[in-house]
Amino acid sequence: MEAILEQAKQLEGAIRDLEQRKLQLQKEVKSLEEECELKRGELADHTQRYAELNEFVPAGDEVLTLDVAGEIFRVYRSTLQQVEGSVLSTLASGRWPKPTGSPTDGRIFLDCNPRFFRRSWTFSGSCA
Missing domain, CATH: 3.30.710.10 (Potassium Channel Kv1.1; Chain A)
Known part of the structure; x- marks a missing residue:
């Protein structure tokens, strides 16, 4: 019985560690999503600027x-x-x-x- 209780304590500790790791990963994911959103905005700005500049280049000109x-x-x-x-x-x-x-x-x-x-x-x- 003591062995089972010891295993249960170990499992509870492992579960706590996993839950903490899960929270850390969720924070990382949120941070990365925010960074991606910023990059998407920058890309949209660059794409618009590129389109504006291309208006000055004759079509098909090399x-x-x-x-x-x-x-x-x-x-x-x-x-x-x-x-x-x-x-x-x-x-x-x-x-x-x-x-x-x-x-x-x-x-x-x-x-x-x-x-x-x-x-x-x-x-x-x-x-x-």
């Missing part, structure tokens, strides 16, 4: 990366195609075959002075 003698420029394909028949327009059109040995990262390499390129680009009103 950003191209130019490597002008080592200086990197990022421009919209439509910007390069503004002057029909120009070298830049032809490069952006995809009709000009990529030269062998071009970088595999998708950059279009231009062998010209980046300082002059930036000035002419700024002068044309294509960038600020």
Whole structure:
């Protein structure tokens, strides 16, 4: 009988420990749910901001990366195609075959002075 009473005490202690652990886990779950709700709100804000910013990008326009003698420029394909028949327009059109040995990262390499390129680009009103 004493053995049974001892086992009952041990079981009661284990039950108390489990109930305390259950309360701790419930608090953790509540905290995590609150954190998730905050993150959902942040995500909604970012999604709305992304949608607002996308209104300024022409539909289907792609950003191209130019490597002008080592200086990197990022421009919209439509910007390069503004002057029909120009070298830049032809490069952006995809009709000009990529030269062998071009970088595999998708950059279009231009062998010209980046300082002059930036000035002419700024002068044309294509960038600020």
